[in-house]
Every structure is written in C-alpha cells, then in structure tokens.
Amino acid sequence: MTAVDARRARREGRGATGREPATRLPAPRGPVTATLFDRLTRPPDDSPIPLDVTGAELGDDDFQLALFVCYELHYQGFDDVDERWEWAPPLLAARMELERRFEETLAAAVPRPPLDGPVEVRRALRELTADDDGPSLSAFLSRRAGLEQFREFVIHRSIYHLKEADPHTWAIPRLRGRPKAALVEIQADEYGGGRAERMHSELFRATMRGLGLDDSYGAHLGRVPGITLAISNAMSLFGLHRRLRGALIGHLAALEMTSSLPNRRYAIGLRRLGGDDTAALFYDEHVQADAVHEQIACHDLCENFAAEHPWLAGDVLYGAACALRLERLWAEYVLGRWDAGLTSLRHP
Ligand SMILES: [Fe+2]
C-alpha cells in the first residue's frame, strides 16, 4: 500500500489493512451452533432449524454464540452465509427460541429495580449506576495488569467496540421528539461527526493495532466466551424488538453513566504498558465525550422518554440494570480467570 493509499484507506475508515478481510462463521461450540451453522452455510430453505436450548445458562458458550450469529446477520453478516438468511422464516423461528431462553435467563439474573414513578427515572438511574460495586476491572487494568492481560481485555471488548453504537441506533426510528433528538446527538458523536477516522469503532481499531492485534471485524469472535457475547446480545435483543425500546435506551444510559472513570483508568493502564497517544485515543475520547453523553442520555433521552411513556419507565431501569449486571458478571469471569493464572479467552 502506498502512502497515498494508506491515507485514503484511513479517511474511508478501512484502517491500515486496506480491503476488509472476509468475515467467516467461527467454529461451532456445541450441538446448537453445530446445527445452526450447518444450515447457514447452505442456501436458505423452508425446513425448520430445531435448536434445543432448554436449561441453557446465561453465559453458555454454545447458546450465546448461536444467538450472536443470528443477530450478526442484521449487522455486517458473514461472507460464508447467504444474505437471504437474514429474513428467512426458519432462521427467525430459531432465533425466537434462543431469545425466549435469553430473556428468561436475564430476568432470573436481573431483578427489576423499584421505581416510584416515571418522574423519578433520572434519580433512579443515578442511584442504580452509583450503587454498582462490582469488582473493579478498570482499577486492575490501570495499576497491575500485564500486557497480555490488557490485550485479552481489548479482544473481549472488540466484539462490541468494532460495531460501537450500532445496536442503540436501532432505537432512532422508534423514538420521536426530544428523546429522538437526544439519541441522534449522542450517536453522531459515536459515529465521528461525519469523519470516518473519528468513529469510535475506528479509534478502537487504532487501539488494537497499537497492541499488535488483528483489527478486522469479527477476527476474535471465536476466542471470546459466552458471557462476553451476552453483553452484545442484550443490546441486540433490546434493539431489534420495538417492545423493548425502553430497555434499550436505559441500557445506553447505563453505559454512558459508567464510562468516564473506567476509561480514564484504561488510558492510564495502556500508557503504563507502553501504549502511545494514538492507541490511547479511544479511551481519552470517552473520558471527555461520555461526561457529556451521560447528561444527554439520562435527562434528555431517558427522563423525557419516561415522561411521555410512563408505562415503559420500569423498562428503562431494567435495561440499565441488565447492562450493569452483565458487565459485572463479565468482569468477575475475567478477573476470576486471571486470579487463577489462566487466560480469560477460549483457545482457538
Ligand atoms: Fe463511544
């Protein structure tokens, strides 16, 4: 690639690697993904896809990967999956079974937070996010993590950050008035305000390259455990069902309201491990941007939405609680593995 090509590639958001490499289905992890992937690698037809997920746990690898792959058909898709599968009735029926189980496991893991009334949404969101006293992965990463642990952390995060903002964008056509304007204001920042190289997903790719990691979309899907996939699956579940739009915006608010301090710590940790300003820019950017997004999400988006849709106010809090709970379960998993001297990733 010449210097001119490299500059053009950066402007167009293709990173340093030029043409995007193919994104292919990962290896199956059990009977559910084996059945699903076998069908997805053939042309769509009308016969049912029988998936048994009765009793699957929230962080189950096989179950979460199957759901993630179903959702991914609505994002960038896979080069070895026919695009017509996205809306093929057997796929949608199978996805519905997976979602039914996912909603059950989420409901069992996340008590619905109490709410005095829709006018209390802003206060309740503040209490919920302030109460979050899970293990501090960000404190560990800032002070003690080794380079390999930081790289593992970035690999887990790549599942969401390489499509950062996309799941919450599903809410835009489902809102109107002030909440819609508020969400668009946040998302415009997430997408770089019209500059491809400033898109948060692109800033994250620079972080990955700075750590010597493959920054291509989907490159690490096969290496992350079910609990990492559950974090992204919750956003897609809320995003792809209009009935869950309250939970989706609450989920976004929780992310924005718990972002500034951890990102400051990630930047400190990355620089301690030798990362330069380009690699740390993703985290630096979020310290600033999310201090603003927090206000917009909590007040302009969620409070106004709850006032206009009081019957969905409880869902706003539930979505926030799901975000916090999944984040905590994931942090416990990662730190637990590291405490035991093990990798937090799956072996390829
Ligand atoms: Fe962001």
Ligand SMILES: [Fe+2]
């Ligand atoms: Fe943000």
